[in-house]
Amino acid sequence: MAHRIGVIGGDGIGPDVIAEGLKVIAATGVAVDTVDYDLGGARYLRDGVVLPDETIDEWRHLDALYLGAVGTPDVPPGVIERGLLLKMRFVLDLYVNHRPFLYPPSDIDFVVVRENTEGTYAGEGGFLRRGTPHEIATQGSVNTRKGVERAVRYAFDLAGGRRGHLTLVHKTNVLTFAGDLWERTFDEVAAEYPGVDTDYNHVDAACIHFVQAPERYDVIVTDNLFGDILTDLGGAVSGGIGLASSANLNPARTGPSMFEPVHGSAPDIAGQGVANPTAAILSGAMMLDFLGEAEAAVRIQAACADPATQVGGTEAIGDAIAARVR
Numbered sequence: 001m002a003h004r005i006g007v008i009g010g011d012g013i014g015p016d017v018i019a020e021g022l023k024v025i026a027a028t029g030v031a032v033d034t035v036d037y038d039l040g041g042a043r044y045l046r047d048g049v050v051l052p053d054e055t056i057d058e059w060r061h062l063d064a065l066y067l068g069a070v071g072t073p074d075v076p077p078g079v080i081e082r083g084l085l086l087k088m089r090f091v092l093d094l095y096v097n098h099r100p101f102l103y104p105p106s107d108i109d110f111v112v113v114r115e116n117t118e119g120t121y122a123g124e125g126g127f128l129r130r131g132t133p134h135e136i137a138t139q140g141s142v143n144t145r146k147g148v149e150r151a152v153r154y155a156f157d158l159a160g161g162r163r164g165h166l167t168l169v170h171k172t173n174v175l176t177f178a179g180d181l182w183e184r185t186f187d188e189v190a191a192e193y194p195g196v197d198t199d200y201n202h203v204d205a206a207c208i209h210f211v212q213a214p215e216r217y218d219v220i221v222t223d224n225l226f227g228d229i230l231t232d233l234g235g236a237v238s239g240g241i242g243l244a245s246s247a248n249l250n251p252a253r254t255g256p257s258m259f260e261p262v263h264g265s266a267p268d269i270a271g272q273g274v275a276n277p278t279a280a281i282l283s284g285a286m287m288l289d290f291l292g293e294a295e296a297a298v299r300i301q302a303a304c305a306d307p308a309t310q311v312g313g314t315e316a317i318g319d320a321i322a323a324r325v326r
């Protein structure tokens with residue numbers, strides 16, 4: 001049976017990199033039935049649609065979602081990012097954002113497990129007296145025991161199957177409420193995993209280590225906003241953002257998970273045919289792996305790691321990777 005995949009190419013370079021990802025998946029011989037969803041900033045500018053409820057209902061019956069990038073400078077900030085991308089993560093309860101960084105020319109091989117449904121992203125806050133000299137804006141960080149614990153447990157399980165090392169990254173020296181909940185939860189779960197060594201870094205210091213000694217990390221678990229920032233930095237130190245892939249997971253598999261590159265729609269290079277599609281292609285490999293197609297996923301990863309594929313523009317890189325997975 002073919003895997004049923006919902007495809008959201010999105011905006012800017014999104015559709016171009018996803019086309020290469022689908023080309024590579026086709027080249028593996030794995031059967032997929034795709035359903036296209038025309039969503040993102042361009043669609044919103046045409047008819048005001050962001051994400052209809054009926055679309056979400058359709059997605060619940062799919063095996064996975066494959067997304068390029070959404071958001072464009074022509075639409076006010078947040079309309080698409082919150083209304084489409086974050087809404088997908090929240091309503092489908094994609095509570096783990098699994099972002100691997102593996103860069104064979106170096107010793108870099110780590111995964112950031114980013115909590116994906118809470119923190120400052122949750123939407124808590126608002127304005128008082130907006131537009132007056134006395135205006136107030138708050139944007140609180142929501143941290144629930146359940147939300148933190150499920151991300152932390154995922155990270156311990158992951159580390160147990162890798163090199164057995166897990167680092168909590170937070171800012172407990174300043175964020176004494178949220179940080180305390182994270183630290184206590186982390187320590188309690190750690191007691192159940194005697195085979196996993198643990199460590200803690202403040203997020204500012206983690207930025208130093210990412211640049212100066214990223215090979216020290218195996219698995220990192222962190223909150224939504226720290227995870228967002230650290231994973232762009234992770235991409236930058238491990239071959240470039242054009243290689244950074246991600247999986248927004250519903251580990252319980254009660255609905256589809258969503259696979260997308262770490263990067264965005266890159267308006268500065270959109271339409272030029274120069275975006276690196278490897279991040280989207282590797283996100284496609286994570287999707288196949290999650291759908292039980294591990295062998296095809298390994299073939300894609302090996303092809304992407306071959307420096308000979310990393311030459312030329314979007315299509316040339318996609319063609320070179322596709323040729324190697326056949």
Ligand code: NAD
Pocket residue numbers: 013017068069070071072073081085241242243260261262263264265266267268269274275276277279
């Ligand atoms: P961005 O990731 O789109 O671009 C940042 C920089 O990285 C740019 O210089 C860009 O050219 C470069 N870059 C990104 N992907 C690349 C690739 N595959 N190959 C080569 N270079 C690449 O971040 P931004 O400019 O801050 O955001 C642009 C828009 O995308 C915003 O609307 C933002 O909200 C949105 N966004 C969406 C997603 C998503 O859909 N998952 C992720 C991040 C940002």
Ligand code: IPM
Pocket residue numbers: 071081082085086228262264
């Ligand atoms: C990412 C993006 C998103 C995020 C934005 C577009 C909402 O930057 O997937 O990393 O902040 O999570």
Ligand code: MN
Pocket residue numbers: 228229232262
């Ligand atoms: Mn980001």
